Amino acid sequence: MKLLEDKILTCGTVLPGNILKVDSFLNHQLDVKFINELGKEIYNSFSSDDITKILTVEASGIALACAAAAYFDVPVVFAKKGHHSNVGSDVYSAEVFSYTKGKQYSVTVSKKFLSPDDNILIIDDFLATGEACFGLRKIVSDAGASLAGVAAAIEKKFQNGGNTLRADGIKVRSLAVIESMTDDSICFGDDGSKK
Amino acid sequence: MKLLEDKILTCGTVLPGNILKVDSFLNHQLDVKFINELGKEIYNSFSSDDITKILTVEASGIALACAAAAYFDVPVVFAKKGHHSNVGSDVYSAEVFSYTKGKQYSVTVSKKFLSPDDNILIIDDFLATGEACFGLRKIVSDAGASLAGVAAAIEKKFQNGGNTLRADGIKVRSLAVIESMTDDSICFGDDGSKK
Numbered sequence: 482m483k484l485l486e487d488k489i490l491t492c493g494t495v496l497p498g499n500i501l502k503v504d505s506f507l508n509h510q511l512d513v514k515f516i517n518e519l520g521k522e523i524y525n526s527f528s529s530d531d532i533t534k535i536l537t538v539e540a541s542g543i544a545l546a547c548a549a550a551a552y553f554d555v556p557v558v559f560a561k562k563g564h565h566s567n568v569g570s571d572v573y574s575a576e577v578f579s580y581t582k583g584k585q586y587s588v589t590v591s592k593k594f595l596s597p598d599d600n601i602l603i604i605d606d607f608l609a610t611g612e613a614c615f616g617l618r619k620i621v622s623d624a625g626a627s628l629a630g631v632a633a634a635i636e637k638k639f640q641n642g643g644n645t646l647r648a649d650g651i652k653v654r655s656l657a658v659i660e661s662m663t664d665d666s667i668c669f670g671d672d673g674s675k676k
Numbered sequence: 677m678k679l680l681e682d683k684i685l686t687c688g689t690v691l692p693g694n695i696l697k698v699d700s701f702l703n704h705q706l707d708v709k710f711i712n713e714l715g716k717e718i719y720n721s722f723s724s725d726d727i728t729k730i731l732t733v734e735a736s737g738i739a740l741a742c743a744a745a746a747y748f749d750v751p752v753v754f755a756k757k758g759h760h761s762n763v764g765s766d767v768y769s770a771e772v773f774s775y776t777k778g779k780q781y782s783v784t785v786s787k788k789f790l791s792p793d794d795n796i797l798i799i800d801d802f803l804a805t806g807e808a809c810f811g812l813r814k815i816v817s818d819a820g821a822s823l824a825g826v827a828a829a830i831e832k833k834f835q836n837g838g839n840t841l842r843a844d845g846i847k848v849r850s851l852a853v854i855e856s857m858t859d860d861s862i863c864f865g866d867d868g869s870k871k
Binding site: 504505509510511512513514516517539540543544547548550551554556557558559561590591593594 | 699700704705706707708709711712734735738739741742743745746749751752753754756785786788789
């Protein structure tokens with residue numbers, strides 16, 4: 482999606498450790514109008530898939546998930562990170578390792594919000610190693626729900642999470658795909674959705 | 677706002693410890709269309725206040741903040757909780773005590789996203805003891821920005837956070853105000869904004 486690639490080139494910064502900082506519009510400060518365009522593009526990619534619910538993980542995925550959900554006209558459920566005393570005990574959970582933070586955390590969803598009738602679209606801001614997504618995928622599976630696909634704003638393809646999902650036959654739509662990046666260049670690829 | 681009061685009566689649950697669970701539509705599962713109506717109502721209350729930016733705190737405030745921001749056509753900034761290795765060191769921060777979780781945490785905003793030219797509207801899902809809001813207020817003050825007001829979906833008035841803000845002369849708009857609640861009844865009041 483050229484709109485997003487241009488925004489990354491204009492506003493993004495590459496930091497050591499393969500970190501792409503896009504906090505001026507995507508995950509700290511939020512350019513709501515811009516994120517709405519990303520949500521619309523995700524809708525265009527999954528509009529024929531009978532999505533019943535969007536699943537994301539707090540906090541950076543919420544804005545994009547809500548933008549897309551408005552087009553699908555379905556609810557968003559966001560998985561909570563860590564221990565939450567008022568989530569209750571009747572939950573699905575999964576362990577996720579964060580390479581950015583160098584530690585493991587759990588993600589949790591109340592059982593009442595997922596059912597075997599659901600056809601779930603997972604949305605997140607980034608798809609990198611795929612750890613968060615694999616955790617959400619386990620939760621979808623534990624709930625007996627169907628996984629319609631995974632959508633991300635930015636995929637760091639060289640970190641292989643998206644490749645693993647595709648190899649498993651999962652439909653993946655990444656609005657900007659980064660093949661490689663260095664301090665002064667970002668090389669974009671594609672997510673294969675046009676083939 | 678009757679729409680929200682009705683939704684609370686239909687879908688909310690009161691738990692021990694003065695917890696009102698509204699996780700089926702506001703802060704775990706998100707009814708995006710409904711939250712959009714709340715955002716519009718917040719816009720109606722602050723449309724003449726020259727808001728330049730909306731400030732909230734992850735994760736539960738993000739959906740409502742984004743819904744309102746679309747009407748104001750301004751960015752959202754969400755404060756991050758705890759230590760974040762990739763927020764950077766050039767930040768405003770404040771300490772917040774969470775009564776729900778029984779512990780203190782820090783909230784952090786990159787300095788580059790707040791300036792003395794900003795006129796900030798703070799938005800959150802709940803206004804109870806006001807701790808989170810006081811933390812955000814300190815950050816706004818540290819940035820030299822103006823605070824236009826505070827908007828919340830649900831105020832638990834008996835926990836006095838809103839009263840403290842009003843006593844300090846801050847404009848507060850709470851879309852549903854709970855004067856008191858027990859296991860089987862919720863008594864609504866008003867936020868004084870119509871007087």
